[in-house]
Amino acid sequence: xxxxxxxxxxxxxxxxxxxxxxxxxxxxxxxxxxxxxxxxxxxxxxxxxxxxxxxxxxxxxxxxxxxxxxxxxxxxxxxxxxxxxxxxxxxxxxxxxxxxxxxxxxxxxxxxxxxxxxxxxxxxxxxxxxxxxxxxxxxxxxxxxxxxxxxxxxxxxxxxxxxxxxxxxxxxxxxxxxxxxxxxxxxxxxxxxxxxxxxxxxxxxxxxxxxxxxxxxxxxxxxxxxxxxxxxxxxxxxxxxxxxxxxxxxxxxxxxxxxxxxxxxxxxxxxxxxxxxxxxxxxxxxxxxxxxxxxxxxxxxxxxxxxxxxxxxxxxxxxx
Amino acid sequence: xxxxxxxxxxxxxxxxxxxxxxxxxxxxxxxxxxxxxxxxxxxxxxxxxxxxxxxxxxxxxxxxxxxxxxxxxxxxxxxxxxxxxxxxxxxxxxxxxxxxxxxxxxxxxxxxxxxxxxxxxxxxxxxxxxxxxxxxxxxxxxxxxxxxxxxxxxxxxxxxxxxxxxxxxxxxxxxxxxxxxxxxxxxxxxxxxxxxxxxxxxxxxxxxxxxxxxxxxxxxxxxxxxxxxxxxxxxxxxxxxxxxxxxxxxxxxxxxxxxxxxxxxxxxxxxxxxxxxxxxxxxxxxxxxxxxxxxxxxxxxxxxxxxxxxxxxxxxxxxxxxxxxxxxxxxxxxxxxxxxxxxxxxxxxxxxxxxxxxxxxxxxxxxxxxxxxxxxxxxxxxxxxxxxxxxxxxxxxxxxxxxxxxxxxxxxxxxxxxxxxxxxxxxxxxxxxxxxxxxxxxxxxxx
Numbered sequence: 208x209x210x211x212x213x214x215x216x217x218x219x220x221x222x223x224x225x226x227x228x229x230x231x232x233x234x235x236x237x238x239x240x241x242x243x244x245x246x247x248x249x250x251x252x253x254x255x256x257x258x259x260x261x262x263x264x265x266x267x268x269x270x271x272x273x274x275x276x277x278x279x280x281x282x283x284x285x286x287x288x289x290x291x292x293x294x295x296x297x298x299x300x301x302x303x304x305x306x307x308x309x310x311x312x313x314x315x316x317x318x319x320x321x322x323x324x325x326x327x328x329x330x331x332x333x334x335x336x337x338x339x340x341x342x343x344x345x346x347x348x349x350x351x352x353x354x355x356x357x358x359x360x361x362x363x364x365x366x367x368x369x370x371x372x373x374x375x376x377x378x379x380x381x382x383x384x385x386x387x388x389x390x391x392x393x394x395x396x397x398x399x400x401x402x403x404x405x406x407x408x409x410x411x412x413x414x415x416x417x418x419x420x421x422x423x424x425x426x427x428x429x430x431x432x433x434x435x436x437x438x439x440x441x442x443x444x445x446x447x448x449x450x451x452x453x454x455x456x457x458x459x460x461x462x463x464x465x466x467x468x469x470x471x472x473x474x475x476x477x478x479x480x481x482x483x484x485x486x487x488x489x490x491x492x493x494x495x496x497x498x499x500x501x502x503x504x505x506x507x508x509x510x511x512x513x514x515x516x517x518x519x520x521x522x523x524x525x526x527x
Numbered sequence: 528x529x530x531x532x533x534x535x536x537x538x539x540x541x542x543x544x545x546x547x548x549x550x551x552x553x554x555x556x557x558x559x560x561x562x563x564x565x566x567x568x569x570x571x572x573x574x575x576x577x578x579x580x581x582x583x584x585x586x587x588x589x590x591x592x593x594x595x596x597x598x599x600x601x602x603x604x605x606x607x608x609x610x611x612x613x614x615x616x617x618x619x620x621x622x623x624x625x626x627x628x629x630x631x632x633x634x635x636x637x638x639x640x641x642x643x644x645x646x647x648x649x650x651x652x653x654x655x656x657x658x659x660x661x662x663x664x665x666x667x668x669x670x671x672x673x674x675x676x677x678x679x680x681x682x683x684x685x686x687x688x689x690x691x692x693x694x695x696x697x698x699x700x701x702x703x704x705x706x707x708x709x710x711x712x713x714x715x716x717x718x719x720x721x722x723x724x725x726x727x728x729x730x731x732x733x734x735x736x737x738x739x740x741x742x743x744x745x746x747x748x749x750x751x752x753x754x755x756x757x758x759x760x761x762x763x764x765x766x767x768x769x770x771x772x773x774x775x776x777x778x779x780x781x782x783x784x785x786x787x788x789x790x791x792x793x794x795x796x797x798x799x800x801x802x803x804x805x806x807x808x809x810x811x812x813x814x815x816x817x818x819x820x821x822x823x824x825x826x827x828x829x830x831x832x833x834x835x836x837x838x839x840x841x842x843x844x845x846x847x848x849x850x851x852x853x854x855x856x857x858x859x860x861x862x863x864x865x866x867x868x869x870x871x872x873x874x875x876x877x878x879x880x881x882x883x884x885x886x887x888x889x890x891x892x893x894x895x896x897x898x899x900x901x902x903x904x905x906x907x908x909x910x911x912x913x914x915x916x917x918x919x920x921x922x923x924x925x926x927x928x929x930x931x932x933x934x935x936x937x938x939x940x941x942x943x944x945x946x947x948x949x950x951x952x953x954x955x956x957x958x959x960x961x962x963x964x965x966x967x968x969x970x971x972x973x974x
Contacts (some may be wrong), residue, residue: 253718254886256926275925281718304922308891341915344898367884386713386884389696391894393884 209286213237213260214294226279226290227258231469236293238469240302240331242309242416243368244280247471247479251373252280255366256305257331261298264289276301299335306335311342312391313417314363322418324431325506327470328366349394354384355404357423357488358412362394365419371395371411378481379405395419406445409487413464413472424488425461434460436502441495445483449475451502452493459491468505529797530784531758533746533766534739538626544661546668549629555674557749558633562640562682565748570641574744576752578764583609583700583737584815584855585930586839589744595724596642597732605733606639606647607709608741611693611700613652615816615877616857619768620738622780624651624658627742628665634741636674636686637748642734646687649738650705653695662690697881701929702735703727704883715885716929737855739768759785763838767856774862776800789813789835789842790827793860806862809967810946813842814854816874817934819941820867821851824970847941866964868953871942872900878935889932892923896939903950906957913950917943 208219213230214237220229228246230238239260244252252258258280262273267287276298279290292298310332317323349362372385372395387396412420434453441448453461464472464482472479490496532538542548549555561570575590596604608631612620624631631649639647651659666688669675677685691709693699699708703717706728727733743765747755756764763785769792772778777800783792793808794801802808811826812818829835830849835842842853861870879893896919902908920936927933943950948968953960 253928256886256888259926278718278928283720301922301926305887305926308887308895308922311891311895342895344895347894366887367890369885388884389698390879390882390884391890393890 209284209288211284211286211288211290213290214292220284222286223283225252226260226262226277226282226284226288227252229284230279230290230292239279239292240327240334241280241469242327242331242366243370245370245373245414245471246469247474248370248373248377248414250376251368251370253278255309255368257302257309257335259298259301259305261291261295262288263291303335303337306331307337307341309366310336310340312347312363313366314346314348316364320361320364320418321421321426321431322364322415325470326418327416330506347391352396353423354420355408357409357484359421359423359426360395361419361421362396363419364417365395366417367393367395368416370414370416371420374411374414375408378407378410406483406485407481409484410464410472410481412487413466413482416470422461422488424491428460429455436504438465438499438502439496440499441486441490441497443483443486446486447475447478447480447482448486449480450482450486450496452496452498454493457493459493459496462487462490465502470506530766530782530787532782533755534623534630534742534768535627535780535782543627544629544665546629546665546672549627550672553749554629555633555672557745558637558640558674559680561637561748562680562684567641567643570637570744570748573748573752574641577743577747577755578752578759578762579740579743579747579755580763580839581737582739582743582767582855584614584817584852586853589736589740592724592736593638593642593734595722596734597725598643599732602731603646603729604642604644605728605731606635606642606644606741607702607705607728607733607735608635608647608649608738609700609702609705609735610649610651610655610658610738611697611705612738612855613654613697613700613881614855614857615874616772616812616859617770617815617855618772619770619780619856621652621655621658622770623738623742623768624655625661628661629669630742630745631662631738632665632669632688633674634744635688636669636679638734638736638741638744639686639688640684641744644734645685646689648709648728649688649690650699650709651690651692652700653693656692659690659692666690696883697877698883698929698931701931704929705735706733715883716931718928760836760838761840763840763853767837767853769837769856769858771799771858771860773858773860774803774806774865775860776803783837785836785838787837788827789837792837792858793827799860802860802862804862806864807967808860809863809865810861810867812851812857812859812861812938813837814852815857816859816877817930817937818852818854819847819850819937820871820945821941822945822968825849825945847937848944851941863967864964866904867942867946867949868900868904868960871939872897872904874938875900875935878931882931882935886928886932888923889927889935892919892932893935895919896935900939903953904960906953906961908950908954908957910951910954913943913947913954 239258242255259276260279264270266285351361439452452459537552579589580586699714704714708714723733808823829844844850875897879897882893884890920939923932924936949965
């Protein structure tokens with residue numbers, strides 16, 4: 208075990224753990240935000256740069272500070288490492304810069320976006336963004352495209368976290384979508400708009416941190432905070448059948464996987480509880496499901512402001 | 528003062544592209560000597576002694592880089608030559624490969640022997656197809672002579688050399704993006720760690736070196752590391768290829784001894800012979816488009832008033848406040864008629880076009896800077912845009928996966944630092960700025 212200090216809190220972790228995962232073991236304010244890293248998808252991370260932290264001491268053996276901020280999701284801890292996250296002014300400034308970049312070409316169409324209320328970019332903007340934009344240029348735009356008959360891609364909202372590409376690589380047998388072009392013009396796309404046809408493609412909606420990939424069976428039906436999340440299960444031959452059904456009255460409006468406080472699909476019986484497309488898109492009748500009870504949403508976001516239990520015990524405060 | 532030539536010594540010998548002439552000039556004897564009389568570690572030791580620093584831009588000691596290579600049992604090691612030379616203003620590697628291809632081939636075999644690599648690759652920029660053909664011909668000749676293949680010079684050392692073209696992306700000159708591209712994937716830089724010395728090509732330990740660094744290994748082993756180290760000043764040893772371009776009377780590729788004064792390089796009869804058409808020097812980018820630009824009063828003298836020399840240290844004297852970098856040796860000179868705002872916009876346009884789009888500060892930041900600079904250049908800028916630019920590049924610098932973000936940020940930061948009044952003039956005189964250039968900026972009065 209190695210010892211690492213993050214924001215003055217010491218924690219012992221397995222060697223090889225990343226700074227971000229060490230911070231998640233501490234929890235609370237010590238955890239840097241992550242837009243592209245997804246612990247259930249090996250290979251993700253390092254791209255969005257929102258999780259940048261300051262390493263004040265590299266290790267006990269070599270206590271020199273690291274000159275640059277490092278991506279906490281992809282930097283392994285060393286014994287005796289001292290990391291500053293929320294306590295560092297430099298991290299705060301640069302994270303604000305990254306959020307500004309992410310929002311520079313973002314359409315800010317939250318009022319008509321299905322992701323509003325459970326969007327990680329909204330939360331990040333609330334915590335680290337500025338009230339006014341300095342971006343006076345014309346925003347880059349793409350036409351929304353249908354990826355099959357169940358998924359809609361709004362490339363305008365995409366932050367190019369590459370998570371959906373990893374889902375396609377790791378959960379499905381034939382990836383037909385990826386990143387095309389480069390730089391500012393880079394976009395997630397299917398080759399010649401080919402439909403993504405496989406049983407687990409719906410999971411890319413769950414991993415998308417923003418509203419770039421949305422569920423066509425739920426689009427514009429309701430705002431998420433009007434719905435009651437309920438834990439439910441059914442026996443399914445393709446997937447674990449353990450889901451959250453989002454209800455209004457006795458009607459099921461949408462079905463998602465069970466996600467933890469970082470927005471990641473939970474592990475159930477040591478397996479990531481990905482949902483198959485049948486469970487996600489086809490089973491919208493309450494009779495299809497065995498409804499277990501209310502689902503606690505553990506995120507500090509609009510989505511957890513509803514009538515059901517939340518863990519917010521203090522107002523979200525803004526520093527700096 | 529004429530510089531000694533180590534790399535371009537036989538440049539003018541007719542037929543030096545072919546193996547017969549190259550061998551007649553003493554080619555491949557160094558390889559024979561090393562394979563027969565030296566152990567791999569002795570070769571590495573000579574390179575360490577020579578003080579050779581990476582010629583691709585970063586200037587990291589080559590021998591030290593080689594000694595970091597992990598050597599686990601049963602896993603192959605690779606040497607990859609980075610010939611994806613695409614930095615605006617830099618064209619020295621192309622010249623070397625085009626004129627004396629066998630020097631690179633010999634250097635590749637020699638360096639691979641030192642590293643224990645049985646396969647090596649030359650990753651060449653896709654636009655250099657004709658150079659690729661020259662190299663392939665050279666490699667075939669070397670195979671025919673038995674300098675490549677099995678049991679070279681009866682030493683028991685086997686080596687295969689492959690030359691692969693890139694697909695036309697500047698980013699593939701970044702070493703991990705190069706490796707991705709070589710593996711047949713999209714050329715996105717990898718997240719480090721792990722570094723290539725541990726997990727590089729095909730997840731095996733790999734060394735990536737610039738063309739000129741690998742070519743320089745040949746004279747180092749021929750004459751010995753100490754002889755090489757005796758050229759140059761301090762930690763800048765040996766000779767360096769400089770590709771000089773811009774408003775010079777005689778632009779071109781020059782091999783110089785490190786330690787030559789910048790003044791002699793620009794104005795000397797053996798070198799660039801001054802500014803073209805009798806104009807005055809306005810500014811200089813001494814090491815390829817990504818290094819900070821210097822105004823005329825900081826080109827030949829440092830801020831402290833010392834002579835500036837063509838060395839890694841002297842060009843960096845004063846840090847980014849009043850210095851720059853030797854970089855890759857792309858020496859770009861501007862005369863009094865050039866517009867710095869336009870030039871900065873042009874550089875930024877290049878970086879915005881070449882950003883891979885993987886990490887957010889570079890993807891969004893380079894495009895944003897390009898748009899703001901375009902507005903300033905076309906007379907639609909405002910005063911606060913200049914501060915905005917300075918702030919954007921601070922948010923990019925150091926926060927990206929690979930150095931492309933820094934490379935895009937530095938030239939903008941330096942242009943604003945030294946030529947702020949010219950940017951301001953573009954805002955205050957939008958119509959005049961379309962018709963004429965600002966001219967020379969005034970030298971600050973030193974108290």
